[in-house]
Amino acid sequence: EVQLVQSGGGLVQPGGSLRLSCSVSGFTFTLHEMNWVRQAPGKGLEWVANIGTSGNIVYYANSVRGRFTISRDNAKDSLYLRMDSLRPDDTAVYFCAREGISGRGFDYWGQGALVTVS
């Protein structure tokens, strides 16, 4: 069974840092690109970052570029999001998501982790 289990959310002051983790199981991690998506309270989905299978190609939304860093440890089947210089408008539920083979959408999602910047 495919599982994406997130950890690391919480309350942080503006300007602070936080690291989110997403531990996966049930599939070959190295075959899939991975993503982070967030959802501010009462708002829609916002894509945040993408990382290639080997970790050497990354993309970021303009809203987080230069402040957030996506990474992965293929030996540990884990995905990470390091968030620095956090702002109140970064407050959201953050989801990790597996990208389907050949970019066929996000076929599995983590349970979400709430990050509150206040």
Added chain:
Amino acid sequence: SYVLTQPPSVSVAPGQTARITCGGNDIGRKNVHWNQQRPGQAPLLVVYDDSARPSGIPDRFSGSNSGNTATLTITRVEAGDEADYYCQVWDSGSDQPWVFGGGTKLTVL
């Protein structure tokens, strides 16, 4: 960056057909994916590559894509289909390649 436009809300009676649109410049040239999100839950992929269904998604869910509009169609709508629906595309060549639409709230009357 690429923009996807969805109506904020769609309402339909049980048993009827719901159609949710997703507009974008020449979207017919892109692969469109649709996600369902019930309150308090993570999103769920219901259609990928315009019209394909993941395993376990009922055939009441279907999709189409042409020109400047993609459409998610839900036939024989049930109360459990009430949710937010988001379209999604990969905008190749962009430095922000994944794009979501603003979402459509489906209300089952």
